[in-house]
Amino acid sequence: MQLPRRVFLALALGAPVSASRAADRSILLATTTSAENSGLLGYLLPRFEKASGIRVKVVAVGTGQALKLGERGDADLLLLHHPPSEEAFVAAGFGIDRREIMANDFLLVGPAEDPAGARGRDVLAAFRAIAASGAPFVSRGDASGTHERERELWRAAGIDPGSAARGWYREAGSGMGATLNIAAAMGAYTLADRGTWASFANRRGLVVLVEGDPRLSNVYAVTLVNPARHPHVKVAEARALADWLGGPEGQAAIGSFEVGGTRPFRPIATARAVPGSDGGR
Amino acid sequence: MIGRLAAAPGPEPAPLLPLEVEGLVVELGGKRLLDGLSFTLRPRRCTLILGPNGAGKSLLLRVLHGLVPPSRGRLRWAEPDPARRRLAQAFVFQKPVLLRRSVRGDLTVALAARGVLRRERRARIAEALALVGLEGFEGRAARSLSGGEQQRLALARAWALRPQLLLLDEPTASLDPAATRMVEAIVRDLAGRGVTIVMSTHDLGQARRLAEDVLFLHAGRLVEASEAAAFFARPSSREAGAFLAGELLA
Amino acid sequence: MGPLGISGEIGEAAVTALRLLWSADPELLAIVALSLEVSLAATALAAMLGLPLGALLALARFPGRGALVLLVNAGMGLPPVVVGLLVYLLLSRSGPLGDHGLLFTPTAMVIAQTILVTPIVAALARQAVTDLLEDYREHLASLGLRPLAAVPVLLVDARYRLATACLAGFGRAAAEVGAILIVGGNIRGHTRTMTTAIALETSKGALEQALALGFVLILVVLAVNLAAAGLQRMARRIEG
Numbered sequence: 001m002q003l004p005r006r007v008f009l010a011l012a013l014g015a016p017v018s019a020s021r022a023a024d025r026s027i028l029l030a031t032t033t034s035a036e037n038s039g040l041l042g043y044l045l046p047r048f049e050k051a052s053g054i055r056v057k058v059v060a061v062g063t064g065q066a067l068k069l070g071e072r073g074d075a076d077l078l079l080l081h082h083p084p085s086e087e088a089f090v091a092a093g094f095g096i097d098r099r100e101i102m103a104n105d106f107l108l109v110g111p112a113e114d115p116a117g118a119r120g121r122d123v124l125a126a127f128r129a130i131a132a133s134g135a136p137f138v139s140r141g142d143a144s145g146t147h148e149r150e151r152e153l154w155r156a157a158g159i160d161p162g163s164a165a166r167g168w169y170r171e172a173g174s175g176m177g178a179t180l181n182i183a184a185a186m187g188a189y190t191l192a193d194r195g196t197w198a199s200f201a202n203r204r205g206l207v208v209l210v211e212g213d214p215r216l217s218n219v220y221a222v223t224l225v226n227p228a229r230h231p232h233v234k235v236a237e238a239r240a241l242a243d244w245l246g247g248p249e250g251q252a253a254i255g256s257f258e259v260g261g262t263r264p265f266r267p268i269a270t271a272r273a274v275p276g277s278d279g280g281r
Numbered sequence: 282m283i284g285r286l287a288a289a290p291g292p293e294p295a296p297l298l299p300l301e302v303e304g305l306v307v308e309l310g311g312k313r314l315l316d317g318l319s320f321t322l323r324p325r326r327c328t329l330i331l332g333p334n335g336a337g338k339s340l341l342l343r344v345l346h347g348l349v350p351p352s353r354g355r356l357r358w359a360e361p362d363p364a365r366r367r368l369a370q371a372f373v374f375q376k377p378v379l380l381r382r383s384v385r386g387d388l389t390v391a392l393a394a395r396g397v398l399r400r401e402r403r404a405r406i407a408e409a410l411a412l413v414g415l416e417g418f419e420g421r422a423a424r425s426l427s428g429g430e431q432q433r434l435a436l437a438r439a440w441a442l443r444p445q446l447l448l449l450d451e452p453t454a455s456l457d458p459a460a461t462r463m464v465e466a467i468v469r470d471l472a473g474r475g476v477t478i479v480m481s482t483h484d485l486g487q488a489r490r491l492a493e494d495v496l497f498l499h500a501g502r503l504v505e506a507s508e509a510a511a512f513f514a515r516p517s518s519r520e521a522g523a524f525l526a527g528e529l530l531a
Numbered sequence: 532m533g534p535l536g537i538s539g540e541i542g543e544a545a546v547t548a549l550r551l552l553w554s555a556d557p558e559l560l561a562i563v564a565l566s567l568e569v570s571l572a573a574t575a576l577a578a579m580l581g582l583p584l585g586a587l588l589a590l591a592r593f594p595g596r597g598a599l600v601l602l603v604n605a606g607m608g609l610p611p612v613v614v615g616l617l618v619y620l621l622l623s624r625s626g627p628l629g630d631h632g633l634l635f636t637p638t639a640m641v642i643a644q645t646i647l648v649t650p651i652v653a654a655l656a657r658q659a660v661t662d663l664l665e666d667y668r669e670h671l672a673s674l675g676l677r678p679l680a681a682v683p684v685l686l687v688d689a690r691y692r693l694a695t696a697c698l699a700g701f702g703r704a705a706a707e708v709g710a711i712l713i714v715g716g717n718i719r720g721h722t723r724t725m726t727t728a729i730a731l732e733t734s735k736g737a738l739e740q741a742l743a744l745g746f747v748l749i750l751v752v753l754a755v756n757l758a759a760a761g762l763q764r765m766a767r768r769i770e771g
Contacts, residue, residue, distance in 0.1 A: 028635060028716075037735050042719075059635060059716035073624030074634050177734030184736075202736030230624060232632070348672055367675050378670035381663075381688040390684055394674035422767075 026055035027237045030075035032145055033175035035220065036060030038195030040265060043257045048244050054237045062175065064143040070094055070223070073230030077238040078223045081193075082145030086223055095223040101245045101269045102254045103219045106149060107197055108210035109180075110135075110189035118189065123213040127157040134168045136188035137161070140179050141171025145218075150191045153215065180206070193218055198260040219268070222246075245269070297360045297369040297445045298324035298477055300345075305354035307340060314340055316501040318354070322479065324445070327472045329488045329509070330481040332498035333524065338481035339375075341498065342448045345479065346372050368395060371439035373449040377431045379423040384415070384434060387423045391438050409441035410434075413467055429460025436467050440476075447471060449480040453487065465490060485525065489513060497521050544742035551743055552750070558720070563751060566724040569637055569711070570704035571755075573644030574652075578697050581649045585656025585696075586686055589664060590678040600657065606650025611643075615713030618643040622714065635716040640724070643710040648700035655696030659689040691763060698759055705752050725751070 035041055036058060045056045059066075059075065063082050069075040071094045078095065080086050089095045108126055110118060116133035118126035130137050139161075140147035154161055161169040170188070172179045176196040183190040184204040192200075197208070210216075222242045227235040244250045251267035300322040307315040315337050322328060322345075330338045343349040345356070347367060360366050380387040388406045397405060410416055413433040418426070426434060432452055439447055449468065453461040468491060472478050482488055488495065492509035499520040505512060516522045551559050588600055620626050622634040622642075633639045663685055664678070671681045686693065708726035715722035717731060725748040732741035 028718075033734065037731075057635065057716070057718040057721055059718060072626075073629070175734045177736050181733070181736055181738075196735075200736040202738055232624065343669075346673060348669060364675075370673075372669075372673040374669065378667060380667070380684070381690075391674055394671075394676050 025053060025234075025237060026057055027076040027234050027241065028057045028059060028074070029077050029079060029241070030059050030061065030066040030069040031079040032063050032066060032081060033060050033177065034081065034144075034146060034193040034196045035079055037175070037177050038193075038199050038264060039259055040195055040254070040257050044245070044250065044253050047253055048241060048250070051249065052237075052240055052244065054240060056241060062142045062144040063148070067094075070225045073225060073233060076225055076234050077241060078225070079220060080145060080223070081218050081220045082148050083219060083221065085145070085148065086221055090223060093229060094226055096226050097239070097242070098221050098223040099242055099246055099269065100219055100221040101242075101250070101267070102265045103217060103268050104194045104264045104266065105211065105218050106146065106216040107192050107194055107208050108189060108216075109183070109192050109197060109206050110209050111187040111205050112207045113187075113205075114209060116189070119209045121210060123153060123210050123215050124157040126210045127153055127159065130189050131157075131159045131161065131168075136168050136170060136186050138179055138183040138186065138188045138190040139169065139171045140176065140191075141173045142175070144175075146176060146191060146193055149218070153191070156215070194262070194264040195259070198262050198264045220265075295360055295365065296324065297358060297366060298322055299359055301355075301357040303355045303357070305341075305344065305356070306352045307337075307344060307349060308352045314501050315344070315351075318503040320496060320503060320506045322446075322477070323494070324477050325472075325475055326493050327468075327478040327491055328480070328494040328496060329492035330479065330496045330498060331485075331488055331524070332483070332504075334483060335500075336498035337501045338483075338498055339450050341496075342372070342450050342479065342481055345446075346370055346448050348372075369445040371442045371444035371447050373432070373435050373439050373447070373452050375451040375454050377435035379426075379431055379434065382423060383419065384410070384421050384423050384426075385419040387434070388438055388441055392441060395442050397441075405441045409437040412440055412470065413437040414463070427460075429456050429463060432456060432460065432464055433467065436464065436471075440471060444476060446477045446479065449478070451481050451483070453482070453484070461487070485527075497524070499524075540739065541742065544739050545746055547739055547743035548746035548750070552747060559747070561720065562723055562725055562728055563747065565637060565722070566705065566726070566748070567751065567755075569640045569644060569724060570701055572641045573648050573704045574697055574701040576641065576645040577648035577652045577700050580645070581652030581696075581700070582656050582686065582693060583682075584649075585653040585658075586660050586682050588653070588657040589660035590682065590685070603650050603653045603657070607654050609647055609650065611647055611707050611709035612713065614646050615643055615710030618646065618710065618714045634714065635718060635722060637715070637722060639714040640711040640722060643714045644704040644707060647707060647710060648704050651700045651703055652696050655699060656689070656693055659692035659696065660685050662692075663689050690766075694759060694763060698756060701755060702752060705748065705755075 031041065037060070041058055045058070049055055059069065061069070063080055063085060066075070066078055066080060067085060067089055070078050070089065086095070086098055090098050108118060108123060116130040116135040118129050121129065139150055172182050174182070176192060177200060179190055180192060180196070180200050181202055182188070184202055184206050187205055222245060224235060224238050224242065225233045227233045246269035251269055254265050254267040255263065257263060257265055302321070303319050305315055305318040306313065318341070330341060332338055340349060344351055347363070358366055360369065380390060385406060388409065389402055392402045392405060406419065410418055413436050415430065415433055415437060423431070423434060453464050456464065465487065468478060468480065480491070488509070495505065495507060495509050495512040496503060497505040497512065504518045504520050505516065512521070513525070516525055584603070588596065588603065618639065619634065621628050622631070622639050623629055624634070667681070667685070671678070671684070676684070706726065708730055711722070711724060712727050712730065715724070715727065717723050717727035725744055729741045729744045729748070732744060
């Protein structure tokens with residue numbers, strides 16, 4: 001028990017801690033719950049840490065909160081999957097060297113009985129069918145990358161689920177796993193990323209109903225927090241992780257990650273960093 | 282830390298008494314609870330305050346001890362310094378206030394508060410416990426003692442402070458007859474050691490056994506102040522007569 | 532997880548909890564140790580701040596005392612997420628204390644929990660000392676002790692209720708997740724505690740694992756309370 005030391009540190013507001021921490025080679029990676037919950041990072045990072053000697057501390061939050069951590073200089077590197085927000089983040093001068101490293105896809109999951117008849121349609125038609133049937137749909141509702149994508153899909157389908165007081169559209173305000181728990185409990189439809197879905201244990205009656213639609217592609221990119229804005233950011237170490245993820249070793253590891261009998265992530269990195277890439281695809 | 286405030290009482294402390302009370306009035310919440318009392322307390326006497334419930338006996342004791350300030354009137358003590366007056370007194374409550382500690386701990390706090398030096402405390406404690414028949418009780422939890430033992434411990438604590446004046450507020454009111462007799466024996470013992478006793482009671486038998494002087498209160502007024510023999514033989518007031526006849530107990 | 536029904540699921544989770552403890556999985560042990568370390572440190576700090584504050588509020592009379600008592604009592608219901616957010620803004624690199632680099636460290640978690648626990652300890656201590664003072668007031672006055680000089684006497688004599696106040700504070704700290712999730716970040720091997728691990732397992736849909744961790748947490752809190760009760764009994768025996 002290091003109790004007295006901890007008490008002392010807290011009393012001294014940890015001045016000695018910060019001194020000792022500056023010496024150790026570690027970075028803070030802010031990422032989304034979908035990347036963490038799938039188990040991918042638990043698979044990749046030990047390999048990187050072994051190769052580089054740099055320890056990676058992962059804080060898994062919603063996309064909005066991760067961007068805020070970067071904006072305030074509380075993280076060194078971001079791993080996110082919502083290109084428009086990431087590009088805005090770079091454009092505002094908060095981040096540099098955004099680099100796309102992998103992709104998977106979103107899935108429309110729902111009850112096996114499929115009361116709305118969404119199965120096998122393209123995703124916009126499936127969304128329209130759900131809205132028309134009034135079958136329950138659970139939204140992340142947390143301004144995450146997945147939530148943003150879901151809103152884009154509703155817009156493209158010409159439906160505004162939030163407008164009327166429609167009982168069928170429920171905003172969970174939660175991470176992917178928690179939202180899947182709710183959908184499973186309600187027998188509702190929801191949009192999920194393949195990584196979280198593949199590792200999700202509590203499916204109950206939920207099955208995949210729509211997949212493979214080009215509108216469901218999901219691109220992950222790393223962005224360095226701008227050291228010009230936050231001088232304390234460990235830019236060399238953060239860049240080392242970004243380069244490893246985009247390099248041959250990291251790309252091979254991403255491609256070989258397996259969960260629930262599938263390989264949910266595709267390596268897509270190009271040879272060099274692509275600042276301001278279009279990413280929208 | 283408390284000891285510095287109070288000099289340890291020397292071998293020959295300045296006399297606290299006599300006390301002359303003149304026109305003592307106490308008003309609380311707009312009600313006059315003590316109404317114009319005048320009397321003299323003589324040293325080395327055993328004075329019993331008698332009277333029915335609500336006469337103001339407990340309040341008078343608290344005024345004498347400095348716990349309640351008088352609204353009007355004067356208390357003229359032989360000792361002019363108020364801090365020294367407090368040091369020369371001890372108080373025993375009807376329901377003994379004992380600390381949540383061992384007997385030794387309870388006595389130690391009192392002795393330390395009164396500035397008794399650490400090296401003297403052990404002997405004082407042993408001697409005081411012996412006086413009240415609680416030898417060997419040092420390690421017991423004070424509040425685990427029986428009611429009679431608790432009141433004897435309160436008396437031991439009071440005696441350990443070496444008071445010139447001991448004030449007791451109905452100390453036997455909630456005790457059985459055997460415990461009451463033990464407390465009375467201790468009070469008599471202390472009186473024999475030269476401690477001035479002022480004690481309230483509504484027990485006439487107890488007053489007859491202990492009193493040398495009597496203050497008889499009724500409805501906040503001092504109706505009679507006389508020597509005990511005279512009071513019990515020929516009460517001069519109607520109220521005292523009724524009280525002695527057992528008609529004023531309520 | 533089969534169609535076992537609620538009792539079956541709870542039973543399975545309890546078995547998993549025992550298996551986890553029995554296997555002495557180093558990651559689990561590290562999580563348990565960090566939880567204890569953070570919550571006990573926060574409770575110790577809260578006791579150092581809250582006990583004197585509670586005694587002061589019980590004994591001293593000063594302008595604004597009533598408002599402060601109200602504030603402390605209301606502070607027992609501080610929402611952990613709000614405290615977490617405030618501490619985050621304080622410790623963030625862009626915040627006033629950002630230079631210390633404390634965000635996402637156990638120290639940050641101790642700070643947040645200390646803020647949550649101190650009002651509980653202070654409010655319960657104030658009540659304990661107030662009740663005791665009611666009993667002792669005339670005796671202490673008779674001895675010539677002013678109320679403030681009596682603080683050590685009152686704190687020692689209220690020790691059992693003060694210990695209970697600290698245990699209540701510890702319970703709050705050990706069960707709390709909202710504040711430490713924000714300022715600690717639930718970083719594996721660094722700031723992951725039992726409560727944040729439970730939240731994580733739940734979000735992964737691993738309900739059995741989450742519930743098993745919940746049982747471990749309950750066992751640990753129970754063990755701390757048992758240890759405290761044992762210490763109290765020992766203390767009582769020594770007092771006689």
